């Protein structure tokens with residue numbers, strides 16, 4: 001390592017001393033990422049229904065593209081909402097976030113075409129033959145990805161197809177079609193939206209040694225070997241403050257995916273805390289967010305980071321993991337978590353480091 005020049009050191013100090021205001025996406029882009037974003041949902045729905053008084057402040061933060069340059073609908077494009085009855089398509093919910101992205105000039109990640117959860121009940125209730133379910137999946141993808149054609153930077157084509165041990169999840173899709181459903185989903189998505197990046201997306205695939213990561217690598221390789229287009233792997237990154245992966249681990253995992261696909265992304269980042277919140281846990285949370293940022297900046301293939309919403313009261317975490325919460329970057333009173341400043345500091349020091357080492361594996365190649 002070369003000693004930093006005094007100019008670079010002074011720049012770094014100045015950068016680090018600047019107070020953090022509305023700049024996650026801005027700094028992410030300076031650091032070489034394509035985006036830093038936050039998922040969002042239709043007002044008055046689900047988690048956010050009880051908090052209408054917080055919408056104006058929430059909307060103002062989300063609207064600032066220096067903060068969030070990308071968004072994903074947390075719910076509206078899922079099968080339950082887009083095809084609630086056979087051949088009955090409804091894009092009202094999905095359109096809310098897609099239109100918001102378009103009107104604000106944010107990049108849109110689309111989520112999710114084939115997923116065992118939040119599936120329309122009729123899909124699970126039908127007594128399928130294999131050809132009939134294959135038709136239903138193809139029709140669904142053709143209709144939904146076709147409707148959003150040209151608007152999605154990326155599609156999560158298949159979401160959460162794996163069990164914890166890396167074997168295939170016994171979803172209705174797998175039980176009826178075996179792994180053929182994965183192939184036909186990617187084939188149909190490529191036909192329906194040729195310009196969208198096609199992703200396999202899952203949780204618990206962030207650590208290099210986990211069997212589920214091995215499963216994700218196998219799954220993607222199987223698709224590629226079948227001649228199908230798979231452009232990206234999405235690591236959801238629903239992480240835990242008190243037991244999180246190291247930056248080195250996140251880098252190693254991302255690099256392993258990048259041997260198979262062009263891009264990787266952290267698609268649903270949140271870092272849950274076991275309640276009650278205290279300073280130690282907020283510190284662990286900050287370190288976890290910083291490690292994800294470090295990994296994404298250091299891995300050439302990592303295009304961006306999406307928070308799974310940004311305001312604690314709108315998070316899914318307390319609804320699904322009892323006694324867990326405070327997983328995002330804004331507390332209920334709209335003050336920021338220490339992790340927010342931590343992320344800003346990390347971006348700034350990585351930018352300064354790259355400026356200091358232009359000849360090393362720096363940010364220049366991204367331009």
Ligand code: XIL
Nearest residue numbers: 046047074075112159203236268316
């Ligand atoms: C969650 C939403 O945030 C909740 O509003 C909903 O009730 C359940 O689903 N993995 C995924 C996301 O891929 O779609 C899930 O989103 C969180 C876990």
